[in-house]
Amino acid sequence: MVIRQVSRRRFLQTGLCGLAAGAGLGLPLVRESSPAWALTRIRPPGALDARDFDAACIRCGLCVEACPYDTLRLLESDGSAQGGTPYFVAREVPCEMCADIPCLRACPTGALDPGLERIEDAAMGVAVLSHPEFCNSYVGNSFCDSCVRACPLQGRAISLAVGPTPMGGLFTPTVDPDVCTGCGKCEHDCIAPSAAIRVAPRHA
Ligand code: SF4
Ligand code: SF4
Ligand code: SF4
CATH class of the missing domain: 3.30.70 (Alpha-Beta Plaits)
Incomplete structure (x- = not known):
């Protein structure tokens, strides 16, 4: 199959x-x-x-x-x-x-x-910054790159894009959906009490 x-x-x-x-x-x-x-x-x-x-x-x-x-x-x-x-x-x-x-x-x-x-x-699945309001880097509370460092495909599946965000931050966790496997390491390691980045499963 x-x-x-x-x-x-x-x-x-x-x-x-x-x-x-x-x-x-x-x-x-x-x-x-x-x-x-x-x-x-x-x-x-x-x-x-x-x-x-x-x-x-x-x-x-x-x-x-x-x-x-x-x-x-x-x-x-x-x-x-x-x-x-x-x-x-x-x-x-x-x-x-x-x-x-x-x-x-x-x-x-x-x-x-x-x-x-x-x-x-x-x-x-595919990781998505589904709740940017929870993301320290995106809202400018502090610098954080835990999700990026957790990724087994670091620098390929996910990276921090640099530039002002609509919520006052300077960094946006950015996933390449063609590389991300959906392993969920980023979601697991997200420091926010409720994960800012989450994996969307591929299956119903
Ligand atoms: S789900 Fe896995 S492969 Fe995809 S960005 Fe997160 S840690 Fe990387
Ligand atoms: S589901 Fe378990 S055995 Fe399969 S690749 Fe992931 S960690 Fe390894
Ligand atoms: S680990 Fe969570 S809070 Fe930190 S940059 Fe990634 S999504 Fe944002």
């Missing part, structure tokens, strides 16, 4: 903050009608698009067991298509982007696509 990759830039344009649908794309992005949990729960690397994933995942939990960072957990069975399936919450335990992708290698069904060879090519 092959992941039908959504261009990350297209995803950001159509699915900003994980709240909007991929209107017209026919793709299983998070939708406005998705339950609240769907806005924070992210599928493991290599997860097929939602419909294919729901059909292929047998809820065995082997990916969860294989994750050395206890990032993954299984959604409580609730009778829905997503019940019993694996996910993570970036703010709690992000994905450490293991080079050998043990979660994916443990999957016996291809629900996590074995064709994904490089973790850098994973498209779990």
Whole structure:
């Protein structure tokens, strides 16, 4: 099976903050009608698009067991298509982007696509400065670059753009959606009490 990759830039344009649908794309992005949990729960690397994933995942939990960072957990069975399936919450335990992708290698069904060879090519979601009003650098409270330093793809997926912001700051955390994997390290390490930068999941 092959992941039908959504261009990350297209995803950001159509699915900003994980709240909007991929209107017209026919793709299983998070939708406005998705339950609240769907806005924070992210599928493991290599997860097929939602419909294919729901059909292929047998809820065995082997990916969860294989994750050395206890990032993954299984959604409580609730009778829905997503019940019993694996996910993570970036703010709690992000994905450490293991080079050998043990979660994916443990999957016996291809629900996590074995064709994904490089973790850098994973498209779990896209980080967005969804709450700039919480960002110290953006509002000018103090200098902060915690999100940038947390990123495994530092300097490529996220950087601080320099220049006056509409809220009186001088720096804007800026994500390149074509590089960001959605690992959630930035969201996890954001120093704001409520994260200013958050990952929009790719799956409904
Ligand atoms: S890439 Fe590593 S840290 Fe991320 S979910 Fe898979 S096993 Fe866990
Ligand atoms: S989610 Fe954040 S930390 Fe992870 S690759 Fe994207 S910008 Fe970097
Ligand atoms: S870690 Fe949070 S507060 Fe600091 S620059 Fe990044 S988004 Fe802003």
